[in-house]
Amino acid sequence: MKNDILVKLESKLKSVPDSYSDFVDGGIMTAKNHEGYAEKLIEFISHNPEATSSDIIRYETEELLGIKPLI
DSSP, X not given: OXXXXXXXXXXXXXXXXXXXXXXXXXXXXHHHHSTTHXXXXXXXXXXXXXXXXHHHHHHIIIIISOOOOOO
């Protein structure tokens, strides 16, 4: 994965209003292991500037990783 896209992703994750270090680190680590993940996450954050870390984690889990909630 290109380092410049990870730098951009890190900046976007840090710009989330309730960002915290494990949230940022988790997003970066997951992006390193999934092709196209960083670009999609950057796009989501850019189009949803009011999204909280919980909103973004839900998007990552359900839409990017395909894990649906049990309830």
